[in-house]
Amino acid sequence: MLRALMYILPLALTIYAFIDCLNTPEDEAKHLPKVVWVIIILLFWIVGPIVWFAAGKMRRAPAGGRTPSEWHRNHRQEWVAPDDNPDFLASLREENEKDEAVLKDWEADLRRREEELRKREQGDDGEKP
Numbered sequence: 001m002l003r004a005l006m007y008i009l010p011l012a013l014t015i016y017a018f019i020d021c022l023n024t025p026e027d028e029a030k031h032l033p034k035v036v037w038v039i040i041i042l043l044f045w046i047v048g049p050i051v052w053f054a055a056g057k058m059r060r061a062p063a064g065g066r067t068p069s070e071w072h073r074n075h076r077q078e079w080v081a082p083d084d085n086p087d088f089l090a091s092l093r094e095e096n097e098k099d100e101a102v103l104k105d106w107e108a109d110l111r112r113r114e115e116e117l118r119k120r121e122q123g124d125d126g127e128k129p
Helices: 002-023 034-043 047-056 068-075 086-127
Strands: none
Touching: 002 034, 002 047, 034 047
């Protein structure tokens, strides 16, 4: 069990450092470009992650919401309820107008068909005297 831990622990550290390096913005990687840090972490799989955590990344809180959750929090659009959202209300009005136009067309078609049916019935009654 102890032998397995000797391999699993450095492997887990390497995977964690690799993912951390990939998620770090380019301008927060210190001393070397981020691509070089990835190569160092993967090639030197025991020393590379330790060096990355010690010297490769800025450890202060980034300004301006640089972490993904802070960035999304600062750039999130304000949520508006549907009945207060002018775009949503405009789309409802447009759909309502389209539905009314379709309904008027159906009513006109129904009136036309009823008239044709009445003419046929009157024509049939008129021919049978």
